[in-house]
Amino acid sequence: AQSVTQPDIHITVSEGASLELRCNYSYGATPYLFWYVQSPGQGLQLLLKYFSGDTLVQDIKGFEAEFKRSQYSFNLRKPSVHWSDAAEYFCAVVSNTGGFKTIFGAGTRLFVKA
Amino acid sequence: GAVVSQHPSRVICKSGTSVKIECRSLDFQATTMFWYRQFPKQSLMLMATSNEGSKATYEQGVEKDKFLINHASLTLSTLTVTSAHPEDSSFYICSARDQRWTEAFFGQGTRLTVV
Numbered sequence: 001a002q003s004v005t006q007p008d009i010h011i012t013v014s015e016g017a018s019l020e021l022r023c024n025y026s027y028g029a030t031p032y033l034f035w036y037v038q039s040p041g042q043g044l045q046l047l048l049k050y051f052s053g054d055t056l057v058q059d060i061k062g063f064e065a066e067f068k069r070s071q072y073s074f075n076l077r078k079p080s081v082h083w084s085d086a087a088e089y090f091c092a093v094v095s096n097t098g099g100f101k102t103i104f105g106a107g108t109r110l111f112v113k114a
Numbered sequence: 115g116a117v118v119s120q121h122p123s124r125v126i127c128k129s130g131t132s133v134k135i136e137c138r139s140l141d142f143q144a145t146t147m148f149w150y151r152q153f154p155k156q157s158l159m160l161m162a163t164s165n166e167g168s169k170a171t172y173e174q175g176v177e178k179d180k181f182l183i184n185h186a187s188l189t190l191s192t193l194t195v196t197s198a199h200p201e202d203s204s205f206y207i208c209s210a211r212d213q214r215w216t217e218a219f220f221g222q223g224t225r226l227t228v229v
Contacts, residue, residue: 032216032217034217036220041225042222042223043120043207043220043221043222043223044158044207044220044223046115046220049217051216090157090158094216094217094218096216099146099163099171100146100211100216100218101148101160101163102148102160102209102218103160104157104158104159105157106156106157107156107157
């Protein structure tokens, strides 16, 4: 069965510093990969997704994620973190052989210090 | 993206009673819906998958008689927590997808508190 590993339970970054959240998946074929963000007590918001094509995906808020097939990774990065980025980040994978279920990693809690 | 609406957003019920949570796809046909549970400071755990007009498929360890799922139409799935107990208190989130899509879209979640 497919699985997702987020090795860091929590990360603390200074405001303005760069960020990288790690995500590894276990799946044989090309997976569909996602990053979601969740603020306390709130639902999920989709940040980025990768299905195919360019292995670097970006959003308008400065987040980017890179799919590296050889490393089974889909790490999330941001060059300069803002205090409002503090939240829980979940990496997730969907496989078309798994009934299109979304399987989530354990999550990484991001703390931003002034 | 497509919109999934979940209702209610919060509910408090007494121990022993049942509570129903609705998940609606507002602008697409949800041939498949998924129900997740999230305990505090934990990740989302898939409880069950439901296909419209079929019985739900439950993940291992999820009691199907306790968590009743109905997916009778292409826009609505319901999760009923029967005889709720305090340990059922959790955040429940649904997601829905059209059969043509890879991606599922998530509802806003329901915070259930059993007292």
